[in-house]
Amino acid sequence: MILATALLLGAVVVGWWGPRVIGGLGPTTAIVCWPAAMAGITVSALAGVLLLVLPGHGPAGAITHVLHHCVSTVGHTNLPELDPAVAALSLAVAATVLVRIAASAARTARRQDAMRRPHLTALRILRPASNGTIPTLWIDHERPMAYSLGGRDRLIVATRSLVDRLSPEQLRAVLAHERAHLRGHHHQLVAVADTIAKALGFIPLMRHAPGVLRLQVELAADRAAVQECGLDAVRSALLALTAQPSPPGALAMASGDIAVRLRNLGRTAAGPRALRRVVAGFMAVLAVALPAIAAFVLLSAVSVLACPLLPSAG
Structure with a gap:
């Protein structure tokens, strides 16, 4: 034992x-x-x-x-004489944890499917221009927003007011940021962390994982956008966009701690x-x-x- x-x-x-x-x-x-x-x-x-x-x-x-x-x-x-009692207690705890994780995963999947379905319907109707292999759905809205939805039918959602508010370089940086999320499978990573945190939130490492990973994936996407579009374009795009609520399961350009992200923009990764x-x-x-x-x-x-x-x- x-x-x-x-x-x-x-x-x-x-x-x-x-x-x-x-x-x-x-x-x-x-x-x-x-x-x-x-x-x-x-x-x-x-x-x-x-x-x-x-x-x-x-x-x-x-x-x-x-x-x-x-x-x-x-x-x-x-x-x-302690072995049977300890083994039974351990099995009961393990079974409870597994049931909680399965239930949390099912709820997360249903919520994300319900949120993604209308976007996919609009995408099929409007047939927007694709950005490489990742389609972009342009919608009419007064707020300049951009966010991405992961999963099998991944896509970028952007409002047409972005075109009026941002310069071409800034708009390109925003889309590069969202593509980095999708290519890095950041949505799935955060979703798994959310699921486990809901089941094992009493463990600090599990409880803090969703918040930490949300910030880290934003920093990683910012870095990818800087490499593609340049530092000035990403910084000015972050300053031009204000934080807006995004759908559950989505990752948005104007999310996370903007101040921390702006401070980290100039920090380049060391080494090849x-x-x-x-x-x-x-x-x-x-x-x-x-x-x-x-x-x-x-x-x-x-x-x-x-x-x-x-x-x-x-």
């Missing part, structure tokens, strides 16, 4: 203190590391539950014996793109492994504390 407990505690440690570690990362790294840490917590917790439920705790005994023979001394062999991707990938793997690393540290600490520092003489 000691290995399962260590895995569960590792998930708890990362879930509560992970935001302090991951929160200061740049947009590209944060976008991959935050979901990776969420996945690591989930895998670690499920592994702990499985080790509690499996007969003989699966490979737990062999692993703990390799780490230190004293771990088995303070492990589940001394308290066998290939190197940045390698670093981001390494950090993502490390984030996934964080709960297991924390479990190993806890298990090692128990091993050291459980054994005498020196062997007894005789």
